[in-house]
Amino acid sequence: MDDKLMLMIPGPTPVPEQVLLAMAKHPIGHRSGDFSKVIAEVTEGLKWLHQTQNDLLILASSGTGAMEAGIINFLSSGDRVLVGTNGKFGDRWAQVCEAYSLNVTRISAEWGKPLDPEEFRTQLEADTDKQIKAVIVTHSETSAGVLNDVETINRHVKAHGALIMVDAVTSLGATTVPIDEWGLDVVASGSQKGYMLPPGLGFVAVSPKAWEAYPHANLPRFYLDLGKYRKEAAKNSHPFTPPVNMFFGLQVALKMMQKEGLENIFARHQRQMNATRAAMRALNLPLLAPDYAASPAITSVAPVGVEAEQIRSVMRKQFDIALAGGQDHLKGKIFRVGHLGFVSDRDILTALGALEATLQKLNYDFTPGAGVSAAAKVLTA
Numbered sequence: 001m002d003d004k005l006m007l008m009i010p011g012p013t014p015v016p017e018q019v020l021l022a023m024a025k026h027p028i029g030h031r032s033g034d035f036s037k038v039i040a041e042v043t044e045g046l047k048w049l050h051q052t053q054n055d056l057l058i059l060a061s062s063g064t065g066a067m068e069a070g071i072i073n074f075l076s077s078g079d080r081v082l083v084g085t086n087g088k089f090g091d092r093w094a095q096v097c098e099a100y101s102l103n104v105t106r107i108s109a110e111w112g113k114p115l116d117p118e119e120f121r122t123q124l125e126a127d128t129d130k131q132i133k134a135v136i137v138t139h140s141e142t143s144a145g146v147l148n149d150v151e152t153i154n155r156h157v158k159a160h161g162a163l164i165m166v167d168a169v170t171s172l173g174a175t176t177v178p179i180d181e182w183g184l185d186v187v188a189s190g191s192q193k194g195y196m197l198p199p200g201l202g203f204v205a206v207s208p209k210a211w212e213a214y215p216h217a218n219l220p221r222f223y224l225d226l227g228k229y230r231k232e233a234a235k236n237s238h239p240f241t242p243p244v245n246m247f248f249g250l251q252v253a254l255k256m257m258q259k260e261g262l263e264n265i266f267a268r269h270q271r272q273m274n275a276t277r278a279a280m281r282a283l284n285l286p287l288l289a290p291d292y293a294a295s296p297a298i299t300s301v302a303p304v305g306v307e308a309e310q311i312r313s314v315m316r317k318q319f320d321i322a323l324a325g326g327q328d329h330l331k332g333k334i335f336r337v338g339h340l341g342f343v344s345d346r347d348i349l350t351a352l353g354a355l356e357a358t359l360q361k362l363n364y365d366f367t368p369g370a371g372v373s374a375a376a377k378v379l380t381a
């Protein structure tokens with residue numbers, strides 16, 4: 001049916017009507033006083049969301065652009081970096097580092113398992129002559145639905161003195177990322193995930209310690225030269241032409257988030273994750289990630305006795321719900337349910353009801369109602 005598609009993929013995520021309407025306006029000049037006021041307001045709001053006083057820079061890019069900017073502005077050719085890889089995005093940051101001739105050591109875990117902070121500690125403690133300049137970690141590894149223990153990894157990084165750079169693309173706005181409290185140096189995210197916005201903006205938070213490395217960092221940079229963004233941000237301006245209508249949307253989305261409150265936003269994501277996981281268990285559909293490392297943004301399911309791609313196809317065609325599939329070697333083996341951003345408890349029940357109907361259609365053997373009932377129990381507890 002037209003206009004009924006429900007996105008339960010991990011980005012782009014659903015966008016509230018008031019955000020869409022705020023964007024449906026004539027653009028204004030990006031050098032105007034009116035736009036400066038918008039930049040000032042959204043920068044304040046973003047600092048609130050990021051729990052930081054650090055510089056908060058806004059780029060016209062996807063999340064990858066924001067992460068690439070964070071990596072290339074504070075490192076030099078040949079620098080040694082540790083990159084956590086337990087999914088598609090960790091792999092991508094290792095590839096970005098290699099594209100810029102950094103000396104990459106991967107710390108890996110199987111997709112579906114969290115990174116082991118002890119492996120970071122071992123590598124960092126062995127590096128007595130301080131060759132490791134940065135540790136790069138994906139907080140919520142979207143491809144597998146795993147939440148990595150950035151807090152513990154960061155403690156080992158702090159003991160060593162390297163910079164820590166975090167992909168918080170699907171953790172920011174879903175779970176706490178207390179940048180100042182933890183002392184995270186570079187934190188990157190993108191508008192189409194927890195922000196309730198369409199794709200188009202990237203965000204990078206940069207600590208004073210990272211800026212110390214900036215003047216000597218020799219990797220090539222121009223459009224993503226964060227020094228330019230910092231200089232202009234100090235004047236509530238932007239070095240290039242930003243997508244001004246996205247800023248109008250961001251203004252409204254941040255107001256909505258502030259009204260809900262950080263704690264309530266995190267609790268909502270936690271509750272919806274728990275409900276989704278309880279339902280999958282009740283339906284005997286195996287979860288890829290363990291409870292202690294489950295992403296609050298996305299649940300990965302590796303079904304047995306029914307094909308993941310068939311589930312996705314019926315959900316999409318008959319019930320107008322888009323679920324994500326697996327990537328790389330998990331293609332066809334898993335489906336992923338996004339519960340990130342503008343998602344209500346009703347959306348979760350709707351998706352799980354449709355999933356049960358889909359399972360019936362596919363002749364999967366289960367107790368009808370078990371999934372919805374298990375989720376309802378969590379949602380109403």
Ligand SMILES: *Cc1c(COP(=O)(O)O)cnc(C)c1O
Pocket residue numbers: 010011062063064065089138140141142143167169170190193
């Ligand atoms: C979506 C996502 C990104 C960014 O992807 P883009 O397509 O460049 O926006 C980065 N990391 C994670 C964990 C993501 O989920």
